[in-house]
Amino acid sequence: MLWSILLLALREIKRNVMRSVLTILGIVIGVGAVITMVTIGGGATAQVRDQITGMGSNLLMVTPGRRLGPGQSAERVLFKVSDGEAIVTEIGSIASVAPVSSKGIQAVFGNQNWSTAVTGSDNNYFTVTNRFIRSGRQFSDSELRSGSTVCILGDTVSKKLFGGQAPLGENIRLEKLSCQVIGILEAKGQSSMGTDQDDLVIIPLRTYQRRISGNQDVAMFQVSVQQGASTEKAQRDIRLLLRERRHLSPSDDDNFNVMDMKEIAEMLTGTTQLLTALLSAVAAVSLLVGGIGIMNIMLVSVTERTREIGIRLAIGALEREVLMQFLVEAVVLSSFGGLIGIVLALAGSVWLASILRVPFVFNAGIVVVAFLFSAAVGVIFGYFPALKAARLDPIDALRHE
Numbered sequence: 379m380l381w382s383i384l385l386l387a388l389r390e391i392k393r394n395v396m397r398s399v400l401t402i403l404g405i406v407i408g409v410g411a412v413i414t415m416v417t418i419g420g421g422a423t424a425q426v427r428d429q430i431t432g433m434g435s436n437l438l439m440v441t442p443g444r445r446l447g448p449g450q451s452a453e454r455v456l457f458k459v460s461d462g463e464a465i466v467t468e469i470g471s472i473a474s475v476a477p478v479s480s481k482g483i484q485a486v487f488g489n490q491n492w493s494t495a496v497t498g499s500d501n502n503y504f505t506v507t508n509r510f511i512r513s514g515r516q517f518s519d520s521e522l523r524s525g526s527t528v529c530i531l532g533d534t535v536s537k538k539l540f541g542g543q544a545p546l547g548e549n550i551r552l553e554k555l556s557c558q559v560i561g562i563l564e565a566k567g568q569s570s571m572g573t574d575q576d577d578l579v580i581i582p583l584r585t586y587q588r589r590i591s592g593n594q595d596v597a598m599f600q601v602s603v604q605q606g607a608s609t610e611k612a613q614r615d616i617r618l619l620l621r622e623r624r625h626l627s628p629s630d631d632d633n634f635n636v637m638d639m640k641e642i643a644e645m646l647t648g649t650t651q652l653l654t655a656l657l658s659a660v661a662a663v664s665l666l667v668g669g670i671g672i673m674n675i676m677l678v679s680v681t682e683r684t685r686e687i688g689i690r691l692a693i694g695a696l697e698r699e700v701l702m703q704f705l706v707e708a709v710v711l712s713s714f715g716g717l718i719g720i721v722l723a724l725a726g727s728v729w730l731a732s733i734l735r736v737p738f739v740f741n742a743g744i745v746v747v748a749f750l751f752s753a754a755v756g757v758i759f760g761y762f763p764a765l766k767a768a769r770l771d772p773i774d775a776l777r778h779e
Contacts, residue, residue: 398711401675404668405715405755406722409748411661413723414730416744419654421736423647428737436473436603437506437639438613440465440620455633456595459583461623465599469615471607476502477583479597481590485535485579486551492538496552496579498586506602514546514561517582525584527557533565533576550579555589557581568735609638665751668715669759672708677766679704708760709753716752720745 443454462475479498484491501516503509514530521528529550536545545559566575587594603612613636620634724740731738 397675398714401671402668402711402715402718404664404671405712405752406668406719408662408664408666408668409716409719409752410723410726411664412658413720413741413744413748414727415654415657415661416741417723417727417739418730418734418736419650419657420739420741421731422734423650423654424739425736426647426650436605436607436609438601438603438609438616439635439637439639440599440601440616441635441637442598443633443635455624456597457599457634458594459596461620462596462599464619464623465601465616468619469612471604471612471615473602473604474502474505475602476500476506476600477596477598478503478600479583479586479591479595480578481586483552483579483590485539487539487545487548490539490541492535494532494535494577494579496581496586496590498581498583498590500583503580503600506600509566510564511561512564514559516561522582522584525582525588527555527585527589528560528582529557530561530563530580531559532563532578532580534574535577535579536562552579552581552590555585557585609640613638665755668712669755672711672756673759673762675711677762679707705757705760709756712752712756712760713749716749719752720749723748 440457442456457477459477462477466472466475476499480495482493483496485494485496497503500522504511504516511530512533516530517526517528520526529552531539531545531550539545539550540548545562548559549556550559551557563576563580568574583596601612601616603609616636617632620636621630621632624633626633724745728738
């Protein structure tokens, strides 16, 4: 019986192909939009997690300045190198500490120039931030102690200044500072914030302090916590140590921040997930519109086929059989829309992922839910027209012209 009803439904859909296509268009758009939003949002969330992880394992960022509140000013008391040394020696769970100071500078080689960020640090910087030397070498101990004019280039700076040339051994100019290129970093690509992680030049911290900043200050510390150790405890220990070294009384607020990259990752992933949910909710409205379209067309179909329904009822068809016929027709329409929407959404998601440079993350759950929801739309919005058809009086239906 169900098979015959399904064949009748397919026959009616085939009889009015254009109307059927226009009817399911709302379902196609709704299902396609929801799946696309969730898939791209999932890819963006995965990218944020990967990039935060790629910035360093168990990474803490120690920056100067208090967290602003009502009536507070942005007080910035910079660090000294000895603060980083104290963190390593006095807190047992710390693996390494990289002092970091940066400034935007124009890099020049020959007739090529490029505006980039110059970072003063030491070899701990490469360990803490998970950066690797593609060619060349790191700084030697003597270069770090003496403040030698040597530098390591990010991939972007290397390409902009040297193109296809080999930069190792060449000298570039950073404003008035001339330094020799001793290494090239492996490319890391864009960060989750959209910044180019390869657009930097690294020089020894002492060189930066003597030749660029003109002082002994350190702008921030990047701290790597040992594997298995609690980053929350390390965060508390660093805070207590720096309060002591900065001679802050119990009533004084911190004039520095110790941020866990896990917190930043959770904040960013939470934001992307919230935006994905909001966009998906907006896209789901199309399913409601598509359901209303199905109800409208099914009501028209009942009116057009009133005489046919009367004949079926007159020769012995049961009300539930007529009800089932129109209900199956509505479900078939919405299911077709759901299937077409799924195919288009997956194809569109792959294309958008490549354009937006986010990973394509297939979410089987949202595909199944979207299809079941589209079928449910057919049941919900097709029930009233089907019920109307089933309750037609056979005599009145036969008189209908």
